Amino acid sequence: MLKLKDINKIFNEGTVDEKIALDDIQLELKKGDFVTIIGSNGAGKSTLMNIISGVLIPDEGTVEIDGQVVNNLKEFQRAPLIGRVFQDPMAGTAPAMTIEENLAMAYSRDKKRGLRKGVTKERRILFKESLESLHLGLEDRLTAKVGLLSGGERQALSLLMATFTKPKVLLLDEHTAALDPSRAALITDLTREIVDRSGLTTLMVTHNMQQAIDLGNRLIMMDKGRIILDVDPEQKKTLTIERLLKEFERIRGEKFASDRAVLG
């Protein structure tokens, strides 16, 4: 479903600030795979997400989604294929617009936008039904402005919007990191529920090792722009934080650099 081949990306090439962000990345996700990505700051996780979604263009290599090479497609052109939730709860929704208007925009993601009304009676029923699946009571607040919602509610809505049209690939970029623990747990549960229900091919970046182990069927560890560990579904079932850390020390010969990864 998603195939990355020989991806290289260097920032500020040829200057003193040169940084190799991605170094020869090879990654293939089968349909329905749910892969979690961990790694310390600067490992290249977010760069990888940006390259898949088209915010950044790789220096070398190809990105293939559902058999289609998308290298030359801009972000908005790839968007029908990709659902994305950002770390910032404010980033995924339009605060001055209502809940139903936001959902209408998500609904139009894989269709041509025209002069039809964005929110119609039939669509409103559909919006209500899908909001009910969040168990937050948002279905009764269709005409409330999204700016009035709490961070957790907004992130839940972002998640729903990102998955509304069942994208080929779902990208979750530390989407629970900015929330308090109980809200983060809620969003984590919703993520599991939504991804399971629709069988979405998902790539999730997280700083939280426990979350990375709990969710998904495959785990990848990145460091300094490379994939240094790829845990397959069989091994992942018995994976623990201790074993992950040991694995990291064995490969790198150094301690894992981030306390946040363990404690966060």
Added chain:
Amino acid sequence: MGTALLGSLESGVIFAIMALGVYLTFRILDFPDLTVDGSFTTGGAVAAVLIVNGYSPFFGTIAAVIAGIIFGALTGILHTKGKINALLSGILSMIALYSINLRIMGKANIGLLGEDTLLTQVQTASSGLGESLSKYSIVLFVIVLVILIKLIVDRFLDTEVGLALRATGNNARMIRSFSTNTDNTIILGVALSNGLVALSGALMAQYQGFSDVSMGIGMIIIGLASVIIGEAIFGDRSIRRATLAVIGGAVIYRLVVALALRVGLSPSDMKLMTALIVIIALIAPMMINNWKDKKKKDARRKQSASEMKAHLEGGKNNA
């Protein structure tokens, strides 16, 4: 109704069309577009030239709208494709349009007195209805027109494209991730906005009986004043409410200007007055909020102090 008051109402409603255009860019797209000063004149120039050359006023007005749309789109293209700062793109268009407007008109001023215009046609058509009614024919015509435009704008902003346009001004990153090319929505928004501005200019030229190369100077500030005054007085809770507020703001602005002229200010003071109105309208809400906040805090402090006192005294009694 006094003639002066009726006149302010008529021109206020015509300016309201321009203010709706400014609302589209300034509020919806979050794009401060200064093209307005140029495109307002362009509207007047195109309509006037076509009318004096024997074309129908209706055709002249439609052509003016199209010219406004084209020049608005150019500003949008400068900003999105040329990556020029929004303010600067508007200023560049405005300056360029000054020369273009002179080219269109061929001279600095075209008189329309004695020519058939949309408004004289309305007057002629209504003359059969009796004098008392025909006196109000122009104001009724422009009010119906501006309400019609408001309804179209409201409806457009509810469409799928309209939602994408609003999201572009609200959270561009988000709507890009929902497959909208924000370059296109910006160009579309600025184009439509300047279409409305040019329509307003075309009607103003026909209303006042001439088109002048400097008739658009300061228009953007009048538009902003209308938007800000309208929102402050009538509220902006929803799009429907806000567009109505902008129309109200334009009319009120015009009435205030008429009043200021009556108390002895000269027409040349009006630009200064407008700037002052906008400054006050921008600063006042902030100051009022601060003042309210402070009052609330003082009240709370007083209350907690008196509670503390009561508590202490209560303690004494117990002891």
